[in-house]
Amino acid sequence: MTETALRAASSASSAGSTSKPASTRNSGGQRERSRGMNGFLNVLQRTWLILVVFAVWWFASASSTNIFIPALEDILASLQRDLGNGVIASGASYSLTNLGVGLLLAVVAGIVGGLILGETKWLREIVDPVIHFFRSVPQAALVPLIIGAFGIGQGPKIYTIAFACMWPVLLNTIDGVLSVEPTIRKFSKVYRIPPGLHFRRVVLPAALPQIVAGIRVALPIGITVMVVSELFAANKGLGYYILNSSATFQVPETWAGALLVGVIGYILSVLFIVVERRILGWYFKSGAK
């Protein structure tokens, strides 16, 4: 059910937004022809609105008298300053380490659990309600409990991210395992492929597109939990930078931090799509979408 959305999301963001089917969009011939003037118009068409939004914000906020809405110029100036003196760099490396380690734990646990549950029907049916319950627990609500119990260090934040990100990976892995073609399954059985090989070379590749889709869902969840865990209680990180500057009424810094987290979220999701295209190149080429 969620898959529709995921596919929609991926093709909407990666393949651009023409109303043509994907095949014509990717054809080399069209790309050749659209060089030069057309290419320029294309870029212009895709970017003019961003420039307009930026300009409107810039000029509308320039004369702002509300101290909570600083001029965009001031926001960017403080962003540039803190990027230059390493304040943001150290915070970002702390936050992104938490995100990376948490996500990695979630992916490993989700794939292993998903492979096991996908292959064992009785176990899957028994724990199904439990999984759906845990998935529905609001991730942000875990933050006070885990941080309250284990302290404000790095470990508890990583656990919270891992816990929150695990469920989409797990559920998608189960779906992926279930979508392995019965014929292929039978072949594997008939030829008595050993279980290790069967998992590694038959089930895992077949489930990979779904698993990657699950990780794509988990990524924004992880970013949100990362920020929330630091906004709640921390002494380091991007969330701490935002919280600290808001507590000390450094309004431009607060805005700068919040916008920076947004930009990082955007960059990570674009990077993810690039990596996905590479890993799943065979899958997209096969036209399975």
Next chain:
Amino acid sequence: MKTSTRALDASLAGQRIAAVAVLLAVWQVVIWSGTLPSMTPGVPAIVTAIGSAFTSALFWASLAQTMSAAVSGWLIAVAVGTVLGLVIGSIRMLDRSTSILIDFGRSFPVLALMPVVIMLLGATARMEITVVALSCLWPVLVQTIYGARRMDASVVDTARTFQIPRLLWFRRILLPSATPFISTGIRISASIAILVAVGVEVLSQTPGIGRQITLSQQEQRWDQAFAYLFFAGLVGWGIATLLTLIEGRLLRWNRQTHD
């Protein structure tokens, strides 16, 4: 155990209950073993707290506050997202121009904006609704655009050939073909609404379930915090299940093409 021939459903339900019991037992054993910090409550304490939450007026009031903020924000997002999405998705020029902006908005962790939004609006229900609406907007918008964009070429040609009036085209061609996608967006954003509402309350002084979790934790009432967490999960789960049911029923006509 797995080959119970009669009353398979009853046996499955029994096994599920057994699985939950095993999980709770493991929890209790871990507590007794002392590997978790000492404040973590045991199963009996949590069960008692869940029971007393049921009879507490504060619990029902916080639940109502969370739900009303979540639902208001969600409804705003659905209205704005559907209208915007249909317009953007059916005009190709707009679609291309907005794509980067929408991608950016979609991947923006809105909860990171909390300190800014609190500065602007204060820790009020209005602030909570704004943050919820901002978070729920994107799935609805993206799905609607996708639905409006993805129209059968032959249908488009037929409509053009017969010079179908704009309004009729909108109502009888665009809307039906986009509905399955819109409804998926609406369903996804409903789950997000609860998550974000609770998140906002955890991080700010806005009243509701999330606020109660933070307060209970600060007062060292861990049993109560876990009870509220349990209810938060239950509500999220109930809403997801309900909306899947409704969607399945409303869109039965579309099942053969959708998925």
